Amino acid sequence: MKPNNNNSCMDSTPLPTREGQGGGAAFFNPETETLSREQIEALQLERLQQTVRHCMNNEFYQKKFKEAGITPDDIKTLADVRKLPFTTKQDLRDTYPFGMACVPLRDCVRLHSSSGTTGNPTVILHTQKDLDEWANQVARNLWMVGLRPDDVFQNSSGYGMFTGGLGFQYGAEKLGMLTVPAAAGNSLRQIKFITDFGTTAIHAVPSYITRLYEVMKEQGVDPRRDTKLKMLAIGAEPHSEEQRQRIEDLLGVKAYNSFGMSEMCGPGVGFECPEQNGMHFWEDYYIVEIVDPETLEPVPDGEIGELVLTTLCREAMPLLRYRTRDLTRVLGRTCPCGRNHIRLDRMRGRSDDMMVLRGVNIFPIQIEKILMQFSELGNNYLITLTTDAENDNMTVEVELAEPTDDYKKLQTLEREIKRRLKDEILLTPIVKLVPQGSLPVSEGKAVRVVDKRKVYQ
């Protein structure tokens, strides 16, 4: 296949089958994964023009284009993407449930919905082609990190509306692996599956992997000795490089960062390659922009900004310049692995996760980064914000790795944690060292911050 002559997503190379592709092949979709930068950009322009025309089937976009004074014919170069209006989660809420569909509802075969804490939930619609492309993206990622049809993939992620379940399920099946829909929680059962089925790879949120390890330890199961595990896909929630390293050390396997969001499809949007130097975002499926969240102007490569994504292959519900609220930066556009799809740094968090305490901006991941450097500390922590008579305060509760009643040692440790945290976040929190297993664990994404501050009007 010549990529330049074949610009419709669905005409891409026939996907390898379980028998079809030798395990030695480096790429799952060689033609699209190894495009040069020029080829990627040519393909993106063509697909952007198609997508924009397709959006004109929908009233919401017709109105937005009219307000912006543009038509699809104004998209002549890739840089013209900046002429397009942004879309936001609020747009999805305002058009709930089906107001952003660009195809008739009878052409859709699935929806995913996320419940909103305020207002309407959001709904994401999929045609069969959208689901096939999504599975292809996930399969591509898993192949990239060395998984092959002989592997056994255990998906320890919530199913149902949470896209990490079905997203990885179909992707792992498309690759041809024996796929175990273990779902989240029930660690004893998870461990039984891992040992009985010879699981070689697990997908889960990072906070759950550390919990799983603790239960393995309690059960006398040594992941290196008693399992065939060789890799983990971890994602869906922010985590620090330090947490990843800790997970790799505990389980003795590589852990690859996986980024996704329901609005784009779900998992599969970005994934680390074996270089583990940023996540490749698949630019044949998305246009990636990093903008200043205040001015909405592009920031230079290397600078932190808000990730903005435009879908290039989605039929049911394409999204133009979707403001993800996730903060990251461009690390590079080439890679020794042979893929020239853009590499983005691990997410710093969402702009909505940022805590402002006594005028200082703090992300939970900054605190995690410090905690994970102490081998005396366990994996679970909780940040609580409160107001006392004079001030807003932060309390960091963190579990100890091993029980101890050496009071002096604990005091020294606490002092040292405070000092290191102050260097990182510029204020000194209250630090409480608590026994392992005493902080809440959630089955889905970890809750790291509880904000009990009084809001003064």
Ligand code: AMP
């Ligand atoms: P959802 O649509 O519910 O799956 O949530 C998507 C959001 O989860 C993203 O916008 C990110 O804020 C977060 N997320 C997903 N994957 C990652 C990751 N690998 N690292 C950090 N945050 C992530």
Ligand code: ZN
């Ligand atoms: Zn790479």
